[in-house]
Amino acid sequence: MVYDKLVILDLSGTLIHKYDYNRNATKPKSTLIYNKEFYQLIHLKNGRKITPCYGLVDFIESLMSKYRVAIWSSTTDYNTNPIIKSIFPKHIIERFLFIWHREFTELDPDYGKEGYEHIQKYDTIKPIDNIKASPIINYSRKWDRHNMIIIDDSPDKLRFNPPENNIVVPTYMLSEFDEKQTVIDLEYLNYLEELIDDRFELLTQN
Numbered sequence: 044m045v046y047d048k049l050v051i052l053d054l055s056g057t058l059i060h061k062y063d064y065n066r067n068a069t070k071p072k073s074t075l076i077y078n079k080e081f082y083q084l085i086h087l088k089n090g091r092k093i094t095p096c097y098g099l100v101d102f103i104e105s106l107m108s109k110y111r112v113a114i115w116s117s118t119t120d121y122n123t124n125p126i127i128k129s130i131f132p133k134h135i136i137e138r139f140l141f142i143w144h145r146e147f148t149e150l151d152p153d154y155g156k157e158g159y160e161h162i163q164k165y166d167t168i169k170p171i172d173n174i175k176a177s178p179i180i181n182y183s184r185k186w187d188r189h190n191m192i193i194i195d196d197s198p199d200k201l202r203f204n205p206p207e208n209n210i211v212v213p214t215y216m217l218s219e220f221d222e223k224q225t226v227i228d229l230e231y232l233n234y235l236e237e238l239i240d241d242r243f244e245l246l247t248q249n
């Protein structure tokens with residue numbers, strides 16, 4: 044049934060391009076948004092710059108016509124909120140089932156262990172069981188491993204989840220602001236939506 048399935052989306056590297064800190068950054072005065080022909084370059088108050096994937100709002104609207112949609116970013120609340128407000132219109136923001144940030148993640152438990160030297164001190168994980176266990180999000184005990192899909196460009200953040208609940212995407216990188224890139228972006232989002240549809244079919248069969 045419609046809305047009985049939940050898609051949880053990462054932001055940075057999945058739906059938005061995040062520029063390297065301070066590289067080519069001008070000193071930010073405020074949250075400044077200026078439009079090029081096809082892309083938005085958004086300056087956040089913390090000095091970071093981001094650009095959302097082309098066609099992002101249409102993609103989310105299409106997902107929302109079929110599923111419940113939520114955002115789970117591992118950046119802090121301080122950073123997540125301005126990003127959300129910059130890239131999504133109000134009617135979309137209101138329809139997210141939840142917008143989770145760093146506080147809802149967990150520190151990667153393998154930090155410092157032998158064989159996990161690539162795990163940094165600040166690295167986090169996103170266990171979908173945290174959604175299942177949330178008395179706020181899951182007060183009706185509706186959400187479980189049979190109806191949730193989480194999407195992220197960091198496989199390490201998802202590695203403690205059942206693989207069938209995870210969709211790992213290549214990190215979204217923007218090199219140009221041109222029309223050619225918009226075609227690449229639309230193909231990416233269409234492909235991602237197909238992956239989600241197919242995966243839900245698989246999950247509900249089990």
Ligand SMILES: [Mg+2]
Pocket residue numbers: 053054055056057195196197
């Ligand atoms: Mg990411």
